[in-house]
Amino acid sequence: xxxxxxxxxxxxxxxxxSFTQAARRLGLRQSTVSQHVRRLEDATGRQLxxxxxxxxxxxxxxxxxxxxxxxxxAAHEQATQFFTGTRxxxxxxxxxxxxxxxxxxxxxxxxxxxxxxxxxxxxxxxxSGTLHEQLAAGRLDLVLAKRRPEDPRADPHRLVWHDELVxxxxxxxxxxxxxxxxxxxxxxPGITRALALRALERQGRQWRVVCTSGSLNGLLAAAxxxxxxxxxxxxxxxxxxxxxPERAGLPEPGxxxxxxxxxxxxxxxxxxxxxxxxxxxxxxxxxxxSGR
Numbered sequence: 622x623x624x625x626x627x628x629x630x631x632x633x634x635x636x637x638x639s640f641t642q643a644a645r646r647l648g649l650r651q652s653t654v655s656q657h658v659r660r661l662e663d664a665t666g667r668q669l670x671x672x673x674x675x676x677x678x679x680x681x682x683x684x685x686x687x688x689x690x691x692x693x694x695a696a697h698e699q700a701t702q703f704f705t706g707t708r709x710x711x712x713x714x715x716x717x718x719x720x721x722x723x724x725x726x727x728x729x730x731x732x733x734x735x736x737x738x739x740x741x742x743x744x745x746x747x748x749s750g751t752l753h754e755q756l757a758a759g760r761l762d763l764v765l766a767k768r769r770p771e772d773p774r775a776d777p778h779r780l781v782w783h784d785e786l787v788x789x790x791x792x793x794x795x796x797x798x799x800x801x802x803x804x805x806x807x808x809x810p811g812i813t814r815a816l817a818l819r820a821l822e823r824q825g826r827q828w829r830v831v832c833t834s835g836s837l838n839g840l841l842a843a844a845x846x847x848x849x850x851x852x853x854x855x856x857x858x859x860x861x862x863x864x865x866p867e868r869a870g871l872p873e874p875g876x877x878x879x880x881x882x883x884x885x886x887x888x889x890x891x892x893x894x895x896x897x898x899x900x901x902x903x904x905x906x907x908x909x910x911s912g913r
Contacts (some may be wrong), residue, residue, distance in 0.1 A: 623664055625697050628690040629903075630657035635687055636905040637748065637782050638677045646780040646902070668752040691903055698899070699736070709737045713893040716745040716752040718766040719837040720879075725907040726765075733900050734842065738894055740893045750810030759819075759886035763894040765901060767812045768878045769853075778882040779898060781905045782856065786816060786874040789858055790850040795869055801827040801873065803849030804841050808833050812877065817852040820872040854879075856909035879908075 631878060633643035634654065644651040662669050669683035679687070702708070734742060740797070745752070749766035756764045796802050804820060806814040821828045832843035844851055845861050852874045858864065865871060882899045884890075901908075 623661065623690075623693060624657075625654055625694060627657045627661040627664075628694055629684065630654055630687070632690050632694075632903060632905075634658060634670065634677065635679055635683065636902075637780070638673075638679075639783070640677065642780060642783050649781055655750065664726060694903055695736075696766070697807050700800055707891050710739040711889055712741045712743065713890050713891060713897065714745070714760070714762045715897060716747060716755060716761040716764040716766065718749045718752060719746050720749075720767065720854065722746070722837055724909065725904070728907065729900055729904045733897055736900075737893065737896060740896075742893075742897075748807055748810065749812050753882065754810070756882055756884045759884060761895050762884045762887055762890040762895060764882045764884075766880065766882070769812060769816070769882050770876055770878050778880040779902060780789045781879040781881060781901060782826060782909060783876065783878050784854045784856045784909070785876055786813065786852050787855045787858075788850050788869070788871045788874065789853045789862045790865050791847040791861075792863050794850065794865070796849055796865070796871065798870055801829040803831040804828050805832040805843045805851040806830060807840070807848045808835055813852040813874070816874045816877075819854075820874045824872040826872065854909070 630643065630647060630649070633646050634640055637643050640651050640658075640899065644654045647654065658669065664687065665682070667682040667686075668680050669686055671678050671680055730742070730744070735738075745755070745761060747755070749768070752761065752764045752766045753768070755761045768778070770783070783823050804817060806817060808814070818828070831849040832840065832842050834843070840851055841859055841862070843849065850865055850871070853859075853862075854877060855864070881901055883894055883898070
């Protein structure tokens, strides 16, 4: 009754809340994405999205379809593997940005391990910039990390979602406009660090680093203590922290892509990397929707 291709397109739109971004992720024309969604809505007899020229939102029926689509596609994948007799084996070196430590990525990885027990999954958690460097050097096979939209596309990649970067801090914290902005940042080559500094320098705003940590938990502890402000993805704002109001006068830090990027150095890992990529894309809304 439900076409797997249409379900995959539906999931991409639901996860990005954008027909344009879904088309970019899937490598399709936007008109094709719209057609797939329309045909799925015809098949269900329900409207799955409300959309206008400015926004796309899931309807109540669309929220319900999220769970059904995941289960249908998972069963489709399992049936394909069973009847083709293919079982993935070998070692997969997977790197994930620490942005995902507070999301439901562990659930996605647990399911992957259950479905592919003969894949030896090695997880590395690091800064996004470091992960991309390790991928390029052949030390990782697959990476889930941030990337600036304007960065060169050196590695094959799939968009998980596109997000706005915002300033966050403890509730009630307001940076004094007459004093340097107190910054909480990752060390280089942290992407959010670079974008925060660039935005402040463009505005001509003075700043001082009050906390540097390679650990997200370290940064969050400093932010919750009210030591300063940090740049973070809008869809991943952690509990206990809030967006700094616009009236604080901080410059817009920009936007960021969250991507799954493939390495080129170990063709033997390609099958496992493709399977984990599919699992991440299918469950991508679990990585950030709860934070919005």
